Amino acid sequence: MPLETEARAQVRALIADLKPNDGDLLQALHRIQHEYGYISREAMEVVAEQLGLYAAEVYGATTFYSEFRLEPPPAVTVRWCGGPACLVRNGRGIRDAILATLGLQELGEQTADGRVGTWLGQCNGTCELAPMMWLEEHGHWDEARVVGHLTAARAVRMARALRDGASVDEVTRG
Amino acid sequence: MGEIGDRFTGLRERAEAAHAAWRRPERPRIDVADDTSSRANGARATRAALERLAGERGAAVDLGRNHGYGMQWVQPLVTITWPDGASVLYGPVRPDDAAAILDEATGRVGAAAALAIGVLAGDRPGIPDIRDHPFVAPEPRERRLLRNLGLTDPESLDHYIATGGYRAVARALDRHLEPRAVRQLLADAALTGRGGAYFNTGVKWNFLAGAPDAERYVVCNADEGDPGAWVNRVILEGDPHLLIEGLLTAGYAMGARHGFIYIRDEYPLAIERVERAIRDAEAAGLLGEGILGSALDYRLEVIRGAGAYVCGDETGLLSSIQDMRGMPRIKPPFPAVSGAFYKPSNVNNVETYANAPFVLRHGAEWYHRLGTAEMRGTRLFTFSGDVERVGVLEVPFGTPLPALLQACGGIADGGQLGALQSGGPLGSMLPASLLPTLNTTLTAFRAHGGSLGSGGMVFLSDRACVVHFNEFISEFVEEESCGRCTTCHGGNQRMTEIFRRVIAGGGRREDRHNLELIDVTIQQSNCQHGQLSPTVMRNTLRHFSAQYDAHALGHRCATLRCGGMTRFVIADQSDPALADAAAICPVEAIRGSAGARWIDDEACIRCGACEDLAPRGVAREAVPVAPAIVPIS
Numbered sequence: 001m002p003l004e005t006e007a008r009a010q011v012r013a014l015i016a017d018l019k020p021n022d023g024d025l026l027q028a029l030h031r032i033q034h035e036y037g038y039i040s041r042e043a044m045e046v047v048a049e050q051l052g053l054y055a056a057e058v059y060g061a062t063t064f065y066s067e068f069r070l071e072p073p074p075a076v077t078v079r080w081c082g083g084p085a086c087l088v089r090n091g092r093g094i095r096d097a098i099l100a101t102l103g104l105q106e107l108g109e110q111t112a113d114g115r116v117g118t119w120l121g122q123c124n125g126t127c128e129l130a131p132m133m134w135l136e137e138h139g140h141w142d143e144a145r146v147v148g149h150l151t152a153a154r155a156v157r158m159a160r161a162l163r164d165g166a167s168v169d170e171v172t173r174g
Numbered sequence: 175m176g177e178i179g180d181r182f183t184g185l186r187e188r189a190e191a192a193h194a195a196w197r198r199p200e201r202p203r204i205d206v207a208d209d210t211s212s213r214a215n216g217a218r219a220t221r222a223a224l225e226r227l228a229g230e231r232g233a234a235v236d237l238g239r240n241h242g243y244g245m246q247w248v249q250p251l252v253t254i255t256w257p258d259g260a261s262v263l264y265g266p267v268r269p270d271d272a273a274a275i276l277d278e279a280t281g282r283v284g285a286a287a288a289l290a291i292g293v294l295a296g297d298r299p300g301i302p303d304i305r306d307h308p309f310v311a312p313e314p315r316e317r318r319l320l321r322n323l324g325l326t327d328p329e330s331l332d333h334y335i336a337t338g339g340y341r342a343v344a345r346a347l348d349r350h351l352e353p354r355a356v357r358q359l360l361a362d363a364a365l366t367g368r369g370g371a372y373f374n375t376g377v378k379w380n381f382l383a384g385a386p387d388a389e390r391y392v393v394c395n396a397d398e399g400d401p402g403a404w405v406n407r408v409i410l411e412g413d414p415h416l417l418i419e420g421l422l423t424a425g426y427a428m429g430a431r432h433g434f435i436y437i438r439d440e441y442p443l444a445i446e447r448v449e450r451a452i453r454d455a456e457a458a459g460l461l462g463e464g465i466l467g468s469a470l471d472y473r474l475e476v477i478r479g480a481g482a483y484v485c486g487d488e489t490g491l492l493s494s495i496q497d498m499r500g501m502p503r504i505k506p507p508f509p510a511v512s513g514a515f516y517k518p519s520n521v522n523n524v525e526t527y528a529n530a531p532f533v534l535r536h537g538a539e540w541y542h543r544l545g546t547a548e549m550r551g552t553r554l555f556t557f558s559g560d561v562e563r564v565g566v567l568e569v570p571f572g573t574p575l576p577a578l579l580q581a582c583g584g585i586a587d588g589g590q591l592g593a594l595q596s597g598g599p600l601g602s603m604l605p606a607s608l609l610p611t612l613n614t615t616l617t618a619f620r621a622h623g624g625s626l627g628s629g630g631m632v633f634l635s636d637r638a639c640v641v642h643f644n645e646f647i648s649e650f651v652e653e654e655s656c657g658r659c660t661t662c663h664g665g666n667q668r669m670t671e672i673f674r675r676v677i678a679g680g681g682r683r684e685d686r687h688n689l690e691l692i693d694v695t696i697q698q699s700n701c702q703h704g705q706l707s708p709t710v711m712r713n714t715l716r717h718f719s720a721q722y723d724a725h726a727l728g729h730r731c732a733t734l735r736c737g738g739m740t741r742f743v744i745a746d747q748s749d750p751a752l753a754d755a756a757a758i759c760p761v762e763a764i765r766g767s768a769g770a771r772w773i774d775d776e777a778c779i780r781c782g783a784c785e786d787l788a789p790r791g792v793a794r795e796a797v798p799v800a801p802a803i804v805p806i807s
Binding site: 021023024025026027029030051053057060061064065066067068082083084085087088089090092093094096097100101121122123124125126127128129130132142146148151152153154155156157159 | 210211213214215246247249399401402403404407434439440441442475477478479480481482483494495496497498499500501514515556558559560564565595632634635638642643646650656758760761779780781782783784785786787
C-alpha cells in the first residue's frame with residue numbers, strides 16, 4: 001500500500017468515526033464538501049475505504065445527488081431558484097439574463113477566472129419572495145444571502161458587479 | 175398512576191411553570207419569528223435592530239423567538255407579549271420599525287398600530303383577533319397540527335410539554351396500553367398518509383407490526399421535494415417535538431427501536447431544530463434507553479439528503495439511507511418486509527406522523543369532528559404563485575378551493591385565475607373554470623384527472639402560459655429521473671424535447687399523438703416518479719386543449735411568454751428609459767441611437783431586462799406566423 005498523502009490523511013481524520021453499513025455515506029460526503037467545497041476523486045477513495053464500499057459506488061452516489069460538487073466551487077455561487085412561483089414571474093428570463101451576463105451556457109458552469117458560478121436551486125418555500133436567488137460565498141455556505149423580488153434587470157446588474165469583482169455584501173447593499 | 179406517570183408529571187410541572195412565565199412574562203417580551211422564510215425576509219436584521227435599540231435605551235424588555243404564524247407575505251413577523259398575558263402579532267417589521275415596536279412594547283400604546291395584524295392572546299382594544307383575519311378564515315377556529323405555530327418557542331421542549339405534548343404517549347406507557355390498541359385507534363380515526371397516497375395509517379402500521387424480524391425501522395420522509403410545497407418544513411421548524419412524539423408513538427405501536435428522519439438538504443434550519451429536539455428529548459428521558467423509566471428503548475437519527483427529488487419516493491429514500499444512490503427499488507418486496515438495510519420498515523411523511531399524537535391524545539371521535547366522511551381530519555397546504563398572500567394553512571378536508579383562493583387574497587395585481595397547479599410536478603394542472611367544483615378531497619380532484627397531492631397549491635394567473643409551465647415540469651421530472659427505467663428517463667427526455675420545441679415555435683401536428691404515446695409508455699415505469707410524471711401533461715392536453723393547439727399548431731402564445739413565438743420590439747422611441755434598456759441588455763441586442771433604436775431579434779434572448787426598465791418603450795408582440803409549407807406529393 002502506498003504511503004498515505006497528507007490530503008488523504010486529512011480526509012480520513014474528518015470521517016474517522018463513520019462506519020460501514022451504518023447509513024453514513026451521505027454524512028461523509030457532506031462533511032467533505034463542507035470542509036473543502038467539493039469532493040475530489042481522492043476523497044471518494046478514502047470514503048470508500050472507510051465505509052467498506054467500492055470507489056465506483058461512492059462515485060455513483062456522489063454524482064447521483066445534485067448538491068455534491070466534483071470541482072472546486074467559484075468564489076461566489078449564484079443559486080437560481082427553479083421553482084414554480086419564480087417561473088411565473090419571469091424566472092426563466094432571469095436565469096438566461098444571468099447566464100448571458102456571465103458568458104455561460106448552462107447552470108452549473110462558472111466563469112473562467114473562478115469568480116462567479118451558477119447553480120440550480122430548488123424551491124424551499126419562501127415563495128413570497130419570488131422570483132428569487134441565493135448568493136453564496138465560498139466557505140460561507142451556511143450564510144447564503146437571499147435576493148428576492150428580482151427582475152431580470154436587477155439580476156444583470158448583480159451578475160455584472162459580481163463578475164467585476166464585487167462581494168456579495170456590496171451587491172446586496174441598498 | 176405508576177412510576178412512569180410520576181416521572182412525566184415531574185417533567186410536566188417544570189414545563190408548565192416555564193411556559194406560564196413565557197405566557198405572562200415579568201416584563202414585555204418581543205419575539206422575532208425565526209424560520210427559513212422569516213430569515214429570507216430579513217428577520218435577523220430586524221432582530222439585530224431591536225437588540226441594538228433596546229440596549230441603547232436600556233429598555234425593560236426581553237427578546238425571544240417563535241415561528242412565523244404562517245403568514246409569509248407580511249414577514250418579518252414580530253410578537254409582543256405583555257405581563258398581562260396579551261400577545262399581538264405585527265408585520266412586516268423592518269429594522270426601521272424597531273423604535274415603534276419598542277415604544278409599543280414599553281407602554282406607548284398605539285405606536286406600532288399601523289403594523290398590527292391581530293391579537294394572538296388576551297385582548298387589545300382596536301386590534302382584531304388573529305382568528306378573524308381573512309387569511310385564516312378557511313381554518314377551524316382552533317388549529318391542530320399548527321396549534322403551537324407562532325405561540326411557542328420551537329426550540330423549547332418545555333413549551334411543547336406544557337401545551338399537552340408527550341402526555342398521550344406517556345399515558346400509553348404508564349398504563350401499558352397495547353401497541354395493537356394504538357394502531358387500532360389510528361385505523362378507527364381513519365388517519366391517512368399525507369404523502370399523496372392517503373392510505374390508512376393504522377392499517378399500514380399493522381404490516382410492520384406483524385413482521386417476523388425484531389430488527390425493524392420507523393422511517394420519516396422529510397424529503398419534501400415538490401417545488402411549491404413546504405408543509406413539512408413548517409412542522410419541522412415550527413414544532414419539531416410534534417414530529418418526535420409522532421415517531422415515538424410509531425416506534426411504540428410497531429415495536430421498533432430505531433427511527434430515521436430523512437430531511438432534504440434544502441432545509442438546514444429544519445435539520446438543526448430536529449437534531450436539537452432529539453437531544454433535548456433524550457436528555458429528558460423521552461428518547462433513548464428506558465424511556466421514562468419503562469422498558470422501551472427508542473432512538474432517532476437524522477439523515478441529511480443531498481438534492482435528489484426521487485428520494486421522496488419511499489424506496490428511493492430507503493436506498494439513499496443505506497449508502498447507495500437513491501434509486502427506487504422494485505416492489506415487492508414492500509418496505510414492511512424489506513426496507514432500510516433490508517429490514518422491515520415503515521415509511522410515512524412528516525405530516526402523517528405529526529397527526530398520530532393528536533389521535534392518541536383525543537381519540538378517533540374527536541379526530542372525526544373535522545373533515546369529511548371520505549377523508550377525516552385536517553391537511554396542511556401551502557399557497558404560492560400569482561396570489562396576494564403566500565403562506566401555509568391547516569384546513570379540514572373538503573374545504574372548497576374558491577374559499578382558499580379568497581383567503582389568499584385572490585390573484586395578484588387584479589388578474590384572473592388561469593390554472594391551479596397542485597401536488598407538485600407529479601400532481602395536476604386544472605383550469606380556472608373547474609375551481610367552483612373543487613374541494614380538498616381526492617374525489618373532487620380525481621373527477622377531473624387531477625390529484626390532491628402532498629400539500630402544494632400554486633395558483634397561476636391567466637397571464638401565465640400553461641404550455642410554458644409544462645416545459646418546466648417535464649424538464650424537472652426528466653432531470654430528477656433516477657435513470658433505471660428507459661420508459662421514464664427516455665420518455666421524459668422525449669416529452670421535454672417536444673415541449674421545448676413547441677414553446678420555441680416549432681410545434682408539429684404529430685406532437686399531440688406522440689405525447690399521448692409517451693403518456694401510456696411512461697406509466698410502465700417502476701416507481702411513482704415515472705408513473706406520475708406525465709400527469710400534468712395529460713391534464714394540459716385535456717383541459718387546456720385550445721391553448722396547446724394554439725402553440726403547437728398555430729404557433730401562437732396568447733400570453734406572449736413563449737420565446738419562440740414572441741419577440742421584443744421598440745414600441746415608443748420617445749421613452750427616455752430606452753437608453754437604460756439598451757445598457758442593461760446582456761447581449762447588446764438593442765441597437766441604434768436615440769430616436770432610432772431597434773432590437774436585433776437574432777441576438778435577443780427574451781430575458782425581459784429591457785422591459786423591466788422601459789415598460790413603455792419596449793413591448794412584446796407575437797412573431798408573425800410563417801406560411802405553412804404544403805408538401806407536394
